[in-house]
Amino acid sequence: MALPAAPSPVVSAEQTPEQLAASAATNCRLLAAPAERTWGLAAARAAHARAPAARAAALALARCAHLAADLEKDEARVIALAEEGMTVLAQAHLPPGDAEAAYLHALNLGLFVRSRGMTAVGRLGDLVALLKVAGEKPALDQGGPLRVLGLLYVKAPSWPLGPGDLEAAIELLERAARDYPEHPLNHLYLAYALLDAGERERAREEIGRARELCTAQRFGEWAAHWRDEIEQLLARAR
Amino acid sequence: MLLTCGLSCPVLAAAKDGAVALAIVNPGGPDAGAEGSKLAAELAAHLAASAGIAPAKLRAAYFNQTASALTYLKKHKEAFVLGGLGVFLGQRKALKLVPLARLVGKTGGDEEFSVVVRKGRYASLQELRGKTLLGSVLADDARYVDRFAFGGKLEASKWFRCMPSERPLSALRKLAADEVDAVLLNRVQLEALRPMPLFEKLQVLHSSGPVPTVGLMMTATPRTRALRDKVVQAVSKLCGAEKAAPVCQTYGITGFEPMSEDALAEAIKTYEKR
Numbered sequence: 001m002a003l004p005a006a007p008s009p010v011v012s013a014e015q016t017p018e019q020l021a022a023s024a025a026t027n028c029r030l031l032a033a034p035a036e037r038t039w040g041l042a043a044a045r046a047a048h049a050r051a052p053a054a055r056a057a058a059l060a061l062a063r064c065a066h067l068a069a070d071l072e073k074d075e076a077r078v079i080a081l082a083e084e085g086m087t088v089l090a091q092a093h094l095p096p097g098d099a100e101a102a103y104l105h106a107l108n109l110g111l112f113v114r115s116r117g118m119t120a121v122g123r124l125g126d127l128v129a130l131l132k133v134a135g136e137k138p139a140l141d142q143g144g145p146l147r148v149l150g151l152l153y154v155k156a157p158s159w160p161l162g163p164g165d166l167e168a169a170i171e172l173l174e175r176a177a178r179d180y181p182e183h184p185l186n187h188l189y190l191a192y193a194l195l196d197a198g199e200r201e202r203a204r205e206e207i208g209r210a211r212e213l214c215t216a217q218r219f220g221e222w223a224a225h226w227r228d229e230i231e232q233l234l235a236r237a238r
Numbered sequence: 239m240l241l242t243c244g245l246s247c248p249v250l251a252a253a254k255d256g257a258v259a260l261a262i263v264n265p266g267g268p269d270a271g272a273e274g275s276k277l278a279a280e281l282a283a284h285l286a287a288s289a290g291i292a293p294a295k296l297r298a299a300y301f302n303q304t305a306s307a308l309t310y311l312k313k314h315k316e317a318f319v320l321g322g323l324g325v326f327l328g329q330r331k332a333l334k335l336v337p338l339a340r341l342v343g344k345t346g347g348d349e350e351f352s353v354v355v356r357k358g359r360y361a362s363l364q365e366l367r368g369k370t371l372l373g374s375v376l377a378d379d380a381r382y383v384d385r386f387a388f389g390g391k392l393e394a395s396k397w398f399r400c401m402p403s404e405r406p407l408s409a410l411r412k413l414a415a416d417e418v419d420a421v422l423l424n425r426v427q428l429e430a431l432r433p434m435p436l437f438e439k440l441q442v443l444h445s446s447g448p449v450p451t452v453g454l455m456m457t458a459t460p461r462t463r464a465l466r467d468k469v470v471q472a473v474s475k476l477c478g479a480e481k482a483a484p485v486c487q488t489y490g491i492t493g494f495e496p497m498s499e500d501a502l503a504e505a506i507k508t509y510e511k512r
Contacts, residue, residue, distance in 0.1 A: 117276060117277065117280045118277050118280045118281065118284075118481070118482065118484070118485045119480075119481050119484055119485075120484065121277075121484055121485055122484035122487055157268060158268045158404075158405060158407065159405075159406065159407035159430065160406070160407075160426055160427050160429075160430030160431075160490075161426075161490065164268065165407060166405055166408065167405075167407075167408055167411070
């Protein structure tokens with residue numbers, strides 16, 4: 001139920017949690033208009049409030065909260081949204097092997113760690129564990145679990161202080177770029193790893209691929225953010 | 239005027255010139271990029287708040303190469319430096335460094351270096367002559383490595399084919415795969431390696447024995463001397479603070495213990511002995 005114009009974030013009392021969760025899942029996507037995503041978040045909150053243990057409602061709210069947090073500039077709001085996304089998944093008591101839940105938990109935890117900085121570095125181990133579970137479904141978001149874990153391995157403090165592991169990162173990111181070549185972040189994150197490994201030429205090639213794939217037609221508002229990141233990395237790779 | 243000015247006048251005069259530096263110098267450590275700079279900035283902000291220094295007056299910078307740290311510290315002469323004994327001994331005279339606090343980790347208050355090889359491959363350092371030696375420790379001051387990791391019995395750069403590596407785990411994987419001959423590890427690295435399946439293929443060939451450590455030092459200027467007590471106190475409390483405790487835990491640091499300026503006199507003698 002994608003809404004064509006700016007809808008009011010008011011949720012009908014007659015809608016079932018399943019209907020609300022399905023509507024939220026439809027509206028919380030990269031190509032949706034900001035108002036659609038706002039509506040999606042409200043619908044997901046309503047679905048979860050009515051059925052806190054329902055998997056679909058928890059997943060929808062975790063997804064909507066992550067998308068809202070990802071574009072949010074206010075750090076306190078980012079933390080609040082990411083915590084909301086993680087809390088609802090905990091409240092749903094999903095099995096620990098639920099790959100999609102683990103992936104959405106990891107996305108929210110990733111934003112939480114990024115925003116909290118040094119006070120959250122101790123959570124990197126949790127993040128790795130979640131992403132390993134999520135890796136059972138590598139097709140989520142076109143290689144999402146592979147590229148997020150790969151990037152974490154690039155950016156985290158390396159052994160023995162943290163989970164950082166450049167070789168493991170390159171392996172995961174090469175797989176993501178090979179199996180899901182249409183997602184620009186798979187190429188961009190591989191470029192980060194290659195650059196750290198001193199493979200500048202290959203890194204530039206991957207940045208070029210990321211640039212070609214990163215269009216607003218396919219990725220909406222996110223394309224502009226990713227393009228900024230692509231240009232920054234290209235400057236480092238020159 | 240002289241009476242009212244007292245010790246604080248040089249501080250006030252120098253304060254007009256800008257911030258005091260907090261340089262984190264970790265030769266052979268990870269190239270932390272933007273994340274490392276952010277972490278360093280957060281650490282400086284926390285220490286400044288704890289020491290009662292205006293946040294803008296303590297500017298952090300992270301370096302994983304001594305040369306770039308030196309360039310920075312020659313421009314920012316008023317500095318507190320978080321770094322190890324190699325940095326202290328190697329730059330003590332050039333930067334007028336004074337030790338302030340010792341870093342205490344889970345494995346104690348001293349350091350130890352170990353050369354690790356594949357099981358049964360080599361029996362002594364003598365047999366490793368001309369062979370490849372990898373390790374992040376090799377990016378530290380060369381004389382320090384010779385005198386403390388090898389007890390002054392050999393010059394590592396002449397004895398081995400040294401290959402400083404930012405990634406010790408990668409070096410150990412190469413060692414297990416028979417692609418290199420030996421890896422030089424510090425104590426934290428060796429303790430992390432012991433429980434790993436990788437260690438089953440490896441053995442310790444040489445241990446340095448205990449090596450003294452330092453964690454915090456300063457360039458001796460009137461301004462750093464004036465701030466010294468506040469900064470040492472803030473650093474000593476660092477790992478007990480709610481905000482910084484997770485960082486200490488992540489980096490295996492239990493805390494910092496204040497030390498006297500002459501606490502490293504013996505280490506200086508060992509380093510400078512002809």
